Structures are given as C-alpha cells and as structure tokens.
Amino acid sequence: MTRFLKATGYAVGLPAILLTAWWFGSANSTNTFWPPLSTIIETFPTTWTWDRIVADVFPSLARLGIGFGIAVVVGIVLGTAIGLSPTLRALSEPVLEFFRAVPPPVLVPIIALFAGYTGWLGKIVTIALGCLWPILLNTVEGVRGLEPTLTDTAKSYRLSPWRRLVFVVLPGTSPRIFTGARQALSIGVILMVISELFGANRGLGAAIVQFQRSFAIPQMWTGVIVLGLIGVLLAALFKVVENRMLAWYLGQRQIDRGE
Amino acid sequence: MSSSPSTLAPPARPRVGARPRRPRRSRDLWLGIAGVLIVLAGAETLSRTGIVNPDFLPPVTAMYAALFEMLGEGWFWEALWLTVRGWAIGLAAAMALGIALGFVIGSVPFLRKFTSSTIEFLRPIPSVALIPLVILLFGTQPQSAFVLVLYAAFWQVLVQVLYGVADVDPVARDTARSYQFGPIRVARSVIYPTALPYIMTAFRLGAAVALILEITAELVIGVDGLGRELGIAQSSNAVPETYALVIVIGLIGVAVNLLARFVERKALWWHPSVRSENS
C-alpha cells in the first residue's frame, strides 16, 4: 500500500506545488493580462460550453485527424516503396531531405495561395503535408534497417510479395513508423493551430484569437489551457495505441535491456 | 552449363574480366541529382503548361530569378540575420538550460521521480499555445520568438539529457566509485561521455524544432525575420518572392540539419555507433 502512496505522492507532488504557487501568485494580480487563476477557473465552464466545444474544438480535431490520417497512409505506402527499391531511394533522397527541412508553418501561406485561408481543404492539406515527412523518412529508414535474416527466412519459405509485405516488412518497420508518427503528431498540432490563426473563423485557434481580439483575457487563458490539455491527451492516446500495437517490440526491448 | 564429367582436377578457373565497377556511392550521387532535376523540371512544366495556375505556382525559373534579385537587397540579409540570430539564441538558451537541469534532475533519483509527472504533462503542450500570451507580453518584439523557441527546444533537450544520464552503465559507475572517484570526476569521466551522444541528439532535435518555432513566430506574430517577409510577400501577392523565400528557409533547414550532423560526428567520433537513428 505504501508503495502506491509513494508513487502517487511523487506524481502529484510537484504539480500540486506549482498550481498552488500559481494560485496564490496571481491571487490579487492587477495586471489584466495575468488574471488570477481563480477567475480563469471560474470562466472555464461558462466559456467551454458543450456547443462551443462542438463548434470549435471538434472541427479542429477533425481536421487534425484527417490530415494526420492521410499523412500516415501516404507516408507508409511511399516510404515502403522507396525503402524497398535502392534506386528509388537514391533518386528521392536529396529531394526528401529538402522537404523535411522546410519548417512546416511555411506551408500555410503557400497552400493558402491554392486553397485560400478559410475553409477546411487548405487546413487539411497543410496538416497532411506537414505530418508526411517524419513518417515517410522513418518508414524508409525502418524498411532499410529490417533484419536481413528475417527477409531471408521469408524468401526461403517462398512467401508471396504481398504476404511478405503484410507479415514481415510492415510489422518489422512498425517501431520506426511509430517514431515518425509521434513527431508528425506534434507537428500536426502546431499546424492545426497556426492554420486557424490566419483566416480564423471556426476552430480552437480561431476561438483563442477571438478571445484575444475582444480582450476576454480570462477566456483566452482557458483557451490556452484547453490547447495544452489537448496536446497532453493526444500524447497519452498515442502512448496507449503504441503500447497496444508495439507490445511485442516493447516486451522484446525490455528483455534485451535485462530490465 | 552442361555438367562436365567430374574429373579429378576442376576446369581451369574461368578468367572473369575484372571490369572496374563504378562504386555504389557515386551512382547514388548521380541518381540524387537526377531526382532533384526531375522535381524542378516537373514544377516548371506544370506551371508553364498552365495545368497548375501560374499565379499560384510560378515557373521555377521565375522563383530563382526572384531569389537572385532578392540576394541583392539589404532587407533580405537583415531578415536572414534576424532569423538565424533568433534561432541561435533560443537554441543556445534551450541547450544550456536543458543540459543543466537535465544533469541536476538526472543524477538525483528523488528529483528524477519527483519531476517526471510534471515533465510528462508539460512536454506535449504545443508551444503554439503560448502565442496569444507572448503577443500580449512582447507583441512583435524578438522576445516573443525567443519564448516560443526556448519552450519548444527546451523539452527536446531536457528529455534527451535525462535519457543520457539514466543510460549510464551501472557497472561503469560502480567501477569509478570503487576507485574512489570524487563526484566531479565521476561526472566528467563517466556520466558525461555516456550522456554526450544524447546531448548531440538533443542538439539535432532541438535545432530542427527551434527553427520551426522561429519561423512560426515570425510568420504568425510578425517578429522581424524571413518568416515575416514571407507573410508580407504572400499577402502582397508577390508569388515568386514567396516561393523564393520558402526555398531560402528550406535551405536554412537543410543547413541546420547538416550542422547538427557535423557537430554530432565531430563530438562523437569515439562513440562506437554514431547514433544513426534520424529524427
């Protein structure tokens, strides 16, 4: 029992101290841009009512989901193709290196040229393109780094190319794909917000801008906190999916490390 | 080949013409260049033939013309310097803070456990969440970009350094202790060399993220730099200049990657496997 208490003590300790420090530190602050934590918490329920969540948070997350989904599919398909064929890889290496280096936010004005600022299409394309590179490059690395004995075994049992792809190449590369996907998710969230700051009308980023323009400072703080929570929730969700899909990999690594 | 009757002495070794094969490395180089040319030619034809509306995708030649023209203008170099400086300051601060805190927290088990939940909570918070705050605090001053860059890069560095300090081989640490190494010597000769590869990875990851946030701040908030110039070019419908700036920013990104890899190779020449895992 004490072990459980100790664990929760560690987990809750620092956050509790920080929160109380914030609470008292800002208790009677006069600076309107640093409202007391109490007012921020008070305005939370009134600001983030259910219909605002439906109107602002869901569209943002939907766009992130669609964009991220597209990036995952395209990234894996292209990555596997490039990873498997040395010529294709040599051909595409420098081009990929350049596109990977372009900071994703730069995509927003470029894609706005084609798809305009408002509306979903431009935002989804921005998110998809921004998330594509980490997944694509990690898949290529994963396919290239696949254990040669495994591919030999697959060949020696005459597994058809399709079955080799599904049972050997993809599972073998999945740890690297997940590394790429985690980076892509963090970039996706950044792009989700930025793509809404321009031509803002509906969405989480847009809501925060709206609060800021109308000097509703406490509401704006709640918006920032909601955005933070979404970042944390997405990371936790990702961890859950990863632990389920990569259970074999995590188990194996644990045993290798002799933990 | 018909199976010759098995005589005692096998047939004389067939002379294989030893044609000097072009080593694989330079073949890849040519293919790489070909790849780049294909993409450029593709963009050019797409735009010239009007398949893609030239107002939105100018011919590549126009982009480079705009780029070269820009190279001659003062504001370009000033913006470039501001972007690079913003990136460098933010990254340096993040590295210094991340390494210092990483070492302190990493080497004290109590601190390690005590702060882990907070780190796990604050780490995934997207740095863009701070944009509204920094706008209120610093408006379009460089400090806005500094805060965003510092916040984003700091977590990358801290987490890697914590991995590094935690990864110290207990056997090495015990041997050092058995030779009565003082804490400073243990840090210098055991913890630091083990942590160094992680610090280098931290530098590589931090450098990339720092550039993303610097450009974001310039583009979104209007902090001076290439990002802001890009926003202005785009909104004043100077399309070739917009693409030219994208190319420049992309090249900066490539340079940042190359610098990071160079520093990593230089500092880690002695490490058995220079960590090839690319971010």
Place this chain on the structure above:
Amino acid sequence: MAITKAPLFTSRRAEAEPSAAAEGTSVALDLRGVQKTYDTPGRPQVEAIRHLDFSIRRGELVCVVGPSGAGKTTLLRSIAGLLDLTGGEVVLDGNVVTGPPEGMAVVFQEYGRSLFPWMTVRQNVELPLKEKGLDKATRREKVNRALEEVGLTEAAEQHPWQLSGGMQQRVAIARAVAYEPSVLLMDEPFAAVDAQTRAELEDLVRSLWKHLGVTVLFVTHDIDEAVYLGERVIVLSNRPTVLMEDVDVDLPAERDQLTTRSLARFGELRGHVYSLIQRAKRGDRPDAPLPASKGE
C-alpha cells in the same frame, strides 16, 4: 563387406559416380560443378566456391564440415536459392534451383533473428503453411503436431523472445518440420546454444529425421556433431572451396550421446575428419596437394 579388411575409409569420390544413372527418385539434392565468386562493386573479387560436385539421396542425413571461413554458409545459401551461383547448378528433386525452391526449409544459426518477434510461436510456425494454401483445420493440426514433436506445446502462445535460446531454435525447427519439406537445410543451427541444449537438439534432429524420413543437409563446424549425426560427412577444403573428402559414417543407426560417442569407431572417424580439416587448414587441397604432405 569385403573379406579383406575394408580400407579404413571408403571415400565415395573414388567410385566412378554414375551420376546420370543414379538420377530418378533416389537423389534428392544434386550439386553439379557449383561455383561462386563474390563480385561486389568497389571491392576486390572473392572466390568462395571453386568447384563442388556431390549429391544426397532421399532420406539421407548428410553433414558438411570444413575449416571456418570455408564457404559453408555460402554453399548453404546457394543451395537454399538465396544466392545466385557464378557457375554450375543445384538440382532439387530433378529441377534446377533458381530461387528459393519449393519443398525446402532452412534453419538458420541466428535463431533469434529468424523468428518473427511480433508473432507468437504458433503464428510463426503457421505462417509458411498459410502460404501453402492449407485450410485452417489442417494448418492447426500440423502446427500442433510439429510443436508436440519439438516439445513446445505449452509455449505456443508466447512470443519467441520470451523463450530460452534452445527453445527458440526448437520453434525454428518446428516451423521447418511443419512445412514438410523434401530437404531440410540446417546452417550451424546449434552453434549459439549451450552444450547441454545442443546434445538435446542433436538427438531431436536425429529422431525427427528418422521419424519423418526427411532428407537433411546439416552444416556445422563441430566435428563430433558431424560424425555423431551424419550418415555421411562431406569435408570441404579451405577457400576457394572444393570437396576434400566424402567420408562414410558406418556407425549403428540407433545412436545416443553416451554409447555412440564412446565407440572406438566413432573415435577413428572423428580422428580422420579432424586430420582432413587440419590438412585443409594448412592449404592442402585435392586440386593442389601440398608437396610435403605428411602421412595420413
């Protein structure tokens, strides 16, 4: 058996091998003038196998042994169709091997790396059967029988990396056996396990070989293991490989670790193969015998 004392070692190579006549079903695997030279760009050419001619009859257990670096693995990979030959051909059940042939299973030395870590033991054994297009029931029955053969029934739902080295190699063997190949290739399969496990696995291979009647080509660097297991031991020269000698092992069919290994005959055979390997290491080769070759 001839009345006069049979020459100490009957070397198959001496008889004129009527290769064509012995065709038909009795020969499972036939190597004809096999040659292999590695020619990777940017690196000097390496001649691995100069010339190999031997064949294995159906149902035979033949071991291949040679000094380390004698191209044993190259030979095995070319037989398994994973490596293109520079010259000659490998014929399995009458047809020339170009890629991994049907009816052949391979057990690699790095057992840990040849099992799919993301699959359970059962799934690993079952995968090749899926490829053969067997229906679910037959597959399940064959998998269970194979696992029972190697004594791993209760580990079926675990992941390979949760098992010991010996058990992992048993999974690889079970997978090969379930595939019901006509020829089973084993590339130094027990090099990486401890001595006790090796003895168990050697007896397992013998019992499977006898029980299932499969033709086995067993590559090893361990001379005792080769003589203990094989009906014949093919001794290879050093690189570029040629056939040193094809030694007939006339030990009783029923073998076990204690009695067989203490037989005088076992010691003689072992001594002969050992001397062959020593000569091979010194560079003595059939196609270029050392001038001052000391006595047998």
Place this chain on the structure above:
Amino acid sequence: MHIKNPSSRVRAALGAVAALGVLALAACSSDTPAETTSSSAAEPAASDSAMTETMEVTDVTVGLIPILDVGPIYLGVEKGFFEEEGLNLSLELAQGGAFIIPSVSQGDYEFGFSNVTSLILATANGVGLEAVGPGASTNGTEEDMAAVLTTSDSGISTAKDLEGKKVGVNALANVNTATINQMVRDDGGDPTKVTYVELPFPDIVPAIVSGDIDAGQVVEPFRTAGVNQDLVSIGSNFLAMSPTFMIAEYFTSSDYAAENPDVVAAFEAALAKSFEYATANPDEVRAIVLDYTQMDEETANAVRLPGWPSEIDAASVDLQAELAVTDGTLAEIPDLSNLK
C-alpha cells in the same frame, strides 16, 4: 577499435557547446531591447533641431496600422510639429488595434492608434487606457474611404444579402464587425448569420477575387485597389452609422497619462496641428502615404481621404459601445469617460 583517451576530444565537444552559448550571450547583449527603430520606410526625416528651443526631447513610440487614416501623424513628424512639442517619434506598424492595445498597456509603446470598439472592449476588461485625440472619421461626404466590397456576380447587393456569407475583416470583434452587423440589422437582416473571417487588410481584396471569402470590409488604400479589380461596394459600414462617425482614436495607457501629463499634452497639441495641416493639404497626405504602405503613386492620388476632426466625437464612442453590447461581445457599457 582503439578508443583514444576521450577526454581531449570530449573537451573539444564541450568547447563547441560553450562557444554556442557565448555566441548567444554576445548576440543577446548587443541587442538589449532598446527601442527598435521602426521599419526603415517610416524613418521620420530628422528636421534640424536648431529651430526648437533647447528643450530636452522625450523619445516616444507610437503603434500604428499601415492604412491611410494615420497619414497626418507622419505629416506631423515630417513638418516637425512633434519636434516643436519636444517629442521624438518612432512609428511602429501592426495589423490592427487589438495588437497595439496590449503593447501600449504593457508600456512597449507610449501611444497607439486603434478603433474605438477595441478600446471600449479593453476598458471593459480592465485595461487602463486614456484617449488622447480623435484618429479618423468619415469625411462627411458620400464618397467614404471605407466600403464593404464584393464581386459583381456575388448576388450580394444590400447588407441583408450578407446573411450566411463569409465576410473578411481585418480583426474579429472590432468596429468593422460591429458596424457591419448594424448595417445588416438596419437592412432587416439577422447579423448572427454572417460568418466573419479575420484577414490582414492586404489579403482581403485578393481573397474576395479568389472567392475564398464572399465579401470584405476594407479602408483606403485597399478600397481603391478593390475597385480597380472591378469589385463593387454595397456601401460604407462607417457612413451607414453617421456622416461624422469617428472610427478610431489615438490613445495611451492610463498609467502613462498619469505619470507624464506634459508629454500627453504635447502629443495632443502636435496631433491637433497635424490634423489641421492634413485637412488643409490633402495632396501632401497622398504623398506621404507612399512612405509607409506598398501603395503606388497612382493609387495614392485616387484614394478618398478620411476626415480628421479637431476633437473626439463622444456620440461615436457611445454608439460603438451600444453596438458591442447588442453583438454580445460586451456584457454592459462600462464607464467610458476615459475615451471621450
């Protein structure tokens, strides 16, 4: 692989990281956040100081929006009106009032230009502000400098047609949204059905042309640019309020006003002089505009100038407050004495 004694190499790596740190510190110190002079275009011509008595000069930064309305202040600087009042102005450009207000209240800027609605919202939310003079207003004629533009074939001819349409404004929840909502109400429409999209002024006309948005509110010089691209106007959202509708004000933070009443008085005086001069010399306004916007000569001469009244129009302040309440961006009208 024989690993040479790593310490010398490690020291080299340590050096590399330290160097990076030093570089940062050096770069940092060289740029202590002194007043960054405004973008080069708006560098005020330094009139020779011999003319003014030896009065110590106070440096003052003013946050402005790169639109026509702020022409007079540039003129005032050029003509030395501010110099005479002992003020050395440096002018900063931002996208809208909502950006300038925080900088003023935080003390980055001493003065700022913003639409009255934003000032009202800020005051209501406890941001201490003090108006120091009118900003700009409708020029009292039918030819107003603002307009709600749309394409000729958009089917939008009156404000009511804006229902269900996407309308571009330079900032959400400011004078433009409030006044357009009122136009829609006056025309019998329901403003809650209008979707506002925030775009910087330069982006609004291209967005209308590309169909990204259905209509957009612009002021000069973008109104003329839009008309040049044959966009049509369905009326000016400012003129629809009143012929003397005051849109914006110059302001400072109440702390600064309390601590430096003399500087504020000097700024108000110089501002009034600049307004008089600008109203009297419209062509000089058209010339100076080229300095701080991307306007070309031809557009500058074609644009309609706003009105620059001599004192604050209290009615406009009250009207914008009422509009904000009806729009729901404001709970109830706060004490607006500081803005009148």
